[in-house]
Amino acid sequence: MILMNKKHTISALVQNQPGVLAHVAGMFAARSFNIDSLVVGRTDDPGLSRMTIVAVGDDDIIEQVRKQLGKIVPVVKVYDWTRENLVQRDLMLIKISAPPEKRVEIQTIINMFQAKVVDISPKFVMVEIAGPEEKIEAFIDVCRPYGVKDVARTGMIAMPRYSRNQAESKSKENNKNE
Amino acid sequence: MSKSTVSLRPEMPGNPPQEMEKTGAQILCEMLQREGVDTIFGYPGGVVLPIFDALYHSPIRFILSRHEQGATHMADGYARASGKVGVVLVTSGPGSTNIVTGLATAHADSIPLVAITGQVKTFLIGNDAFQEADTTGITRPITKHNYIVKDVKDLARIIREAFHIARTGRPGPVLIDLPVDVSTSKAILNNGMDEMDLPGYRIREVGHGRQIIRAAEAINAAERPVIYAGGGVVLSNASAELSALVQKANVPITTTLLGLGCFDQNDPKSLHMLGMHGTAYANYAIQQCDVLVAIGARFDDRITGDVKRFAPQAKIIHIDIDPTSISKSVKVDIPVVGDARLILSEMVQYIEPRGREKWFAQINEWKKKYPLTYKNDGEGIKPQYVIEEVCRQTKGNALVCTGVGQHQMWTTQFYRFGQPRHFISSGGLGTMGFGFPAAIGAQIACPGVTVVDIDGDSSFSMTLNELPTAVEQKLPVKVCVLNNGYMGMVRQWQELFYGRRYSKSYLQNPNFAKVAEAFGAVGLTATKKSEVPCIIEKMLQEKNCCVVDFHVEREENVWPMVAAGKGLHEMAGLPTETVERL
Numbered sequence: 001m002i003l004m005n006k007k008h009t010i011s012a013l014v015q016n017q018p019g020v021l022a023h024v025a026g027m028f029a030a031r032s033f034n035i036d037s038l039v040v041g042r043t044d045d046p047g048l049s050r051m052t053i054v055a056v057g058d059d060d061i062i063e064q065v066r067k068q069l070g071k072i073v074p075v076v077k078v079y080d081w082t083r084e085n086l087v088q089r090d091l092m093l094i095k096i097s098a099p100p101e102k103r104v105e106i107q108t109i110i111n112m113f114q115a116k117v118v119d120i121s122p123k124f125v126m127v128e129i130a131g132p133e134e135k136i137e138a139f140i141d142v143c144r145p146y147g148v149k150d151v152a153r154t155g156m157i158a159m160p161r162y163s164r165n166q167a168e169s170k171s172k173e174n175n176k177n178e
Numbered sequence: 179m180s181k182s183t184v185s186l187r188p189e190m191p192g193n194p195p196q197e198m199e200k201t202g203a204q205i206l207c208e209m210l211q212r213e214g215v216d217t218i219f220g221y222p223g224g225v226v227l228p229i230f231d232a233l234y235h236s237p238i239r240f241i242l243s244r245h246e247q248g249a250t251h252m253a254d255g256y257a258r259a260s261g262k263v264g265v266v267l268v269t270s271g272p273g274s275t276n277i278v279t280g281l282a283t284a285h286a287d288s289i290p291l292v293a294i295t296g297q298v299k300t301f302l303i304g305n306d307a308f309q310e311a312d313t314t315g316i317t318r319p320i321t322k323h324n325y326i327v328k329d330v331k332d333l334a335r336i337i338r339e340a341f342h343i344a345r346t347g348r349p350g351p352v353l354i355d356l357p358v359d360v361s362t363s364k365a366i367l368n369n370g371m372d373e374m375d376l377p378g379y380r381i382r383e384v385g386h387g388r389q390i391i392r393a394a395e396a397i398n399a400a401e402r403p404v405i406y407a408g409g410g411v412v413l414s415n416a417s418a419e420l421s422a423l424v425q426k427a428n429v430p431i432t433t434t435l436l437g438l439g440c441f442d443q444n445d446p447k448s449l450h451m452l453g454m455h456g457t458a459y460a461n462y463a464i465q466q467c468d469v470l471v472a473i474g475a476r477f478d479d480r481i482t483g484d485v486k487r488f489a490p491q492a493k494i495i496h497i498d499i500d501p502t503s504i505s506k507s508v509k510v511d512i513p514v515v516g517d518a519r520l521i522l523s524e525m526v527q528y529i530e531p532r533g534r535e536k537w538f539a540q541i542n543e544w545k546k547k548y549p550l551t552y553k554n555d556g557e558g559i560k561p562q563y564v565i566e567e568v569c570r571q572t573k574g575n576a577l578v579c580t581g582v583g584q585h586q587m588w589t590t591q592f593y594r595f596g597q598p599r600h601f602i603s604s605g606g607l608g609t610m611g612f613g614f615p616a617a618i619g620a621q622i623a624c625p626g627v628t629v630v631d632i633d634g635d636s637s638f639s640m641t642l643n644e645l646p647t648a649v650e651q652k653l654p655v656k657v658c659v660l661n662n663g664y665m666g667m668v669r670q671w672q673e674l675f676y677g678r679r680y681s682k683s684y685l686q687n688p689n690f691a692k693v694a695e696a697f698g699a700v701g702l703t704a705t706k707k708s709e710v711p712c713i714i715e716k717m718l719q720e721k722n723c724c725v726v727d728f729h730v731e732r733e734e735n736v737w738p739m740v741a742a743g744k745g746l747h748e749m750a751g752l753p754t755e756t757v758e759r760l
Contacts, residue, residue, distance in 0.1 A: 015378060018326065023318055030319050060505070067502040073323040073343060076378035 007036065008062045008082040009158050012051045013043070015074040023072050024051060033057065033065050037155035048076065052157045084160040091130045091154040093118070094140065097147030098125040106146060113139050124149055202330045202361040203232035206294070209337040210238060212371075215265050217241060217256065217622060219249040223269020224309060225296035225358040241622060241651060246273050248615040248644040250280020254289050255619030258602045259577060261415065263290045263344050264619065270296040271309030274355075275316065279609060281351045282320040286606025287436060288413060290349035292340050293321075297357040300328060313355045322350030327357065330365040335372040342374060347381035348500040349413055381499070385516035385524065393471070393495045393512050394528030400469035400493075402537045403429045406452065406481075409436030409605065410474015410498060416519035417441065417598045420473065423522050427529045430541055432460035434475050436605040439595035444574070449541070450550075453481040454740045455587040458548035458749055461740065463541055464489050465747040473497045474518045477508040478606070487745040497521050550591045551753050552734070559707050561585060561660040561730040565592040567714050568630060568658060576628040577620050579603065581613040581637025584666035587736045589632045611640025614657060618644060621653045628656070628718065635661040635687050642690075645697035648723040656717050657725040659690050662732045670735050674750075694725035702726045 014020045021040055028035050036054040043050050055065055062080065070078045098106050098120075106125065110117060115129035129139055133156060140148065200208065206229060210218070217239045222230045233240060243249035246268045253264030264284075268277055274295040284291045298307040314324045323343050325336050333356075340352040397403055411420055411433075417440050424431050424447055431441050432449040441448055452460035464470065470492040475481070482488040485507055496503070496510040497518055504513040514521055552562045565588050568576065574594050579602040580586040586603055595601050602620055604612040617631035631638075638659050648655050660666075668683040691701030700722050704713045710728070717724050737751030 018328075019314060019318070019324075022315065026318055064502065064506060067504075071500070071502055073376065073379050 005056055005058055006082070008055050008057065008065075008080060009086060009088070009156070010053045010055060010062070010066060010069070011079045011081055011158065012053065012069055012075050013077040014049050014051055015076060016042070016047055016049045017074055020049075020072075020074045021051075023074070024069065027068055027072060028055075028065075031064070031068060033061065039155040039157050041157070052155070054156055081158060081160055085163065086158045086160055088132045088156055088158045089130055090133050090136050090156045091128070092136050092139070093126060093128055093150075093152045094143065095124050095126050095149040095151075096143045097123060097149060099123060102146060106143075109139075109142055113142075115139065198366070199364045200367045201228065201232070201364055202327075202333050202356065203228040205330070205333050205365065205367050206337065206356070206361070207232045207236045207238065208367060209334050210265065211236070213337070213341045214262070218265045218267050219243060219252040219256070219619065220267035221246050221249055221269070221273060223273050223296060225298060226267065226269045226273075226356075226361075228358065228361040229267065229294070229296070229356070241618075241647065243615070243647050244643045245641075246276035247279050247611075248618075248641055248647065250277045250291070250293065251283065251609075251612050251615035251641070252619035252622070252644075252647075253291055253293075254280060254284045254612075255579060255602055255616030256623045257284075257289050257291060257619075258616070259599055259620035260623035261599065262623070263292055263341055265292050265294070267294045268296070269309065270298055270313070271311045273309075274311055274313040278316060278320065281317055281353065283604050283607045283609040283612060284351040285320045285322070287409060287604065288349050289351065290344040291351035292337075292344050293317075293351060293353045295353060295355050296361075297326065297355045299359045300357045301359075303357065313353070317353050320351075321353045322348075324353040324355065326355040327360050330360050330363045333360065333365070334367055335374065338372055339374050339376055342376070343379060347379075348410075348503075382501075382515050383499070383517040383520055385497070385514045385521035387524075389512060389514045390521060390525050391528055393497070393514055394525050396469050396493055396495060396512060397427055397429065397471060398528075398530045398532065400429075400467075401534065402463075402467045402540075403427070403469040403471065403534075404449070404463045404467040405429050405431040405471045405473065406434070406464065406475055407431060407437045407440050407473045408434040408475025410518050411437055411440040412474075412598045414474065414499070414518040415598075416474070416517075416522055419519050419522035419526065423526045423529065426526055426531055428532055428534055429471070430463060430538070432456070432463065434478070434481060434605070435590055435603060437475065438590060438601040440598045442596045443594045444596055451590045452746075453478075454483070455591065455736050455738070457550060457591075458738055458752055459541060459544035461746045461749060462544050462548075464492075465745070466540070467492050469493050469495065471495045471497070472510075473522070474499075476503045476506070479507070482508065483740045483744055483746040483748070489746075548738075548752050552737075554707075556731070557707060558731045559704060559710060559728055561662070561728070561734055562588050562592045563707065564658060564660060564710060564714070564728050564730065565589055565632060567710055568632065569593045571711070571714050571718060572628055572630070576600070576630045577602070577624060579613045579617040579620060579629065579631045581631075581633045581640075582608045582610045583634045583637060583668075584662075584670065584734075584736050585632055585634040585637070585660040587667075588660075591736075593632075610634075610637040612637075614638060614641050614655075615644050615647075617655045617657070618648050618651070618653060621648075621655050622651070629654075630656045630658060632658045632660065634666060635659055635663065635690070636665045636685060638690070639685070639687070642693065645694060645699050645723065645725075649698040653723055654721055655723050656720070657694075657723075658714075658717070659725065659727050660730050661687060661690065661727050662730050662734070663687060664732065666734075667736070669733070673733070673735070674741070690725055690727035694723075699723040699725055703729070705729045
């Protein structure tokens with residue numbers, strides 16, 4: 001089946017001006033498109049921000065999402081990176097219950113995940129971990145038996161890896177209004 | 179970055195640059211003139227006082243409405259009739275919320291408007307100040323784009339961008355929210371044009387050459403092609419190009435409500451309107467065609483009926499300037515993105531004339547078997563008869579506006595439009611009360627043209643408060659109220675689908691003729707069929723705004739009808755009982 005719901009990573013370069021986030025978020029709501037995550041951040045150009053949007057839907061719906069995003073005036077460029085070989089990162093701060101007798105055990109897990117302790121108190125440790133979504137989810141699962149107090153995540157940002165076939169990757173660089 | 183700014187200042191010695199500090203309000207008036215605006219519709223209020231003060235000395239004509247909604251529909255009617263950008267100016271808070279319906283109406287039908295709303299002082303924004311509303315927040319989903327001006331230095335550029343966005347590509351309303359302290363603070367207005375900063379706004383006007391050839395080849399190969407043209411043809415002024423294509427290719431053509439008049443309806447190739455209340459021959463042609471050419475139309479649900487069974491045998495070509503319209507509700511085989519006029523004029527050279535006698539014979543048989551008809555044998559006035567008579571007496575040359583409901587559908591069925599921009603109606607949003615203020619705007623745009631608002635009693639009641647506007651501006655707008663004492667279309671649905679329970683759909687109307695007279699307009703009433711021709715003649719000769727109250731048959735229905743969820747060929751209310759098996 002072609003019409004399968006799958007996760008799509010869409011990246012949009014937007015003009016850094018008031019209302020643009022409301023406009024993008026409002027478009028998703030008004031057209032009943034579902035978003036898994038939406039991350040906005042600055043780029044090297046102070047006039048531009050990048051939105052990384054993870055949306056779930058079949059190919060036709062995502063095609064509409066891409067076109068509707070392109071129609072928004074301050075949206076400069078839209079890419080659908082779903083078929084690209086992507087580097088994906090999510091950053092999480094997690095507070096885990098860590099009484100003194102469990103700390104060594106927890107530290108082992110933290111090392112296995114190449115995570116980092118950023119704060120420690122008599123009862124808790126706060127850990128910073130970055131990586132693809134699956135890694136973050138796995139880390140939460142492993143920590144759960146100790147007691148997870150709080151979780152804060154940035155949502156997913158992404159960038160395509162260098163591709164040998166530059167020409168092909170160029171053609172996938174979907175200009176808006178196409 | 180290369181500067182494409184064109185300086186209007188002559189570079190001559192002894193002619194020093196005339197760059198003067200101006201207030202935001204003065205910059206606004208000056209920029210409107212530079213954009214070619216000669217008429218503004220609106221209503222004053224607290225935070226727009228500086229702008230109205232600047233307008234006091236401006237040559238721009240100001241049309242004062244009696245409600246901001248009316249002003250927006252007037253600007254809309256003005257834009258549809260003239261092809262220019264309509265401009266509306268209102269105050270903050272209730273002024274801006276009152277234009278919401280007008281903006282949504284224009285947005286749904288892709289009409290170019292620029293709305294300027296006042297806003298409270300910048301430092302008060304977010305403070306729940308007097309007459310404060312989050313105007314840009316409220317209007318974001320119903321405008322093509324909107325702005326709030328925080329610095330007077332940006333004002334000239336923003337105005338230029340707003341007009342550019344409103345009138346190019348798929349047109350639409352653009353709103354500029356202008357805080358009062360920005361209107362009063364000063365900046366230098368360049369004599370030249372400020373450069374626009376719109377890196378994300380790119381319009382593809384020229385169609386893809388290979389797609390155009392593919393489309394032409396599909397039309398050439400078609401045995402049973404149909405063209406389905408919409409409001410986009412009117413917006414891109416492509417009527418001549420469309421007509422050339424239709425005649426050369428020898429293809430029958432049907433239009434949407436907004437497309438009425440983009441092709442001469444008196445031409446034998448015209449199938450008139452399609453859709454829910456379209457003609458049987460248009461709907462059958464769609465269901466039987468092998469190639470469907472959609473031009474500037476968007477496969478609205480009132481057009482397609484059950485979308486899964488829409489044009490089941492057709493290869494679909496879709497010409498549209500808005501890429502989001504392509505394959506939104508109906509999967510398209512050959513999309514061509516771009517301006518209809520440019521694409522059609524290019525496409526026509528690849529078209530080969532074809533006979534298609536069999537197809538036209540079939541269509542003519544449908545036309546003979548299922549004409550648009552109504553029974554006109556009683557004493558009472560049939561609403562369709564009034565419309566036919568207006569059409570006859572104006573020789574089909576009037577500019578006709580409508581409200582929304584039964585009278586609107588009867589107008590599409592029984593008035594024959596020969597030219598574009600002569601039928602003005604709220605198609606997408608279906609805004610009751612649109613007709614009369616739109617007719618005022620249209621009359622201002624076209625002073626020499628007979629403008630008739632064919633309206634319903636309920637629709638007219640929503641905006642008849644604009645009568646004094648028409649009287650004050652000495653506009654000879656004609657209003658035909660098809661008065662059945664019901665919200666006719668609501669009543670029809672209640673009759674057909676809700677067991678004749680006419681829940682809250684009847685209303686006690688005033689004497690519309692006396693209402694008109696009280697406002698200083700001319701009021702007439704017709705209660706018998708025999709009076710109709712005479713009273714329409716009198717109305718058309720009238721030099722003032724004239725309202726005619728036609729007491730029509732109360733429970734007349736609009737036929738044929740494709741009920742919601744039915745296929746386009748499953749029409750109820752056809753003149754003969756035999757229904758085409760498709």
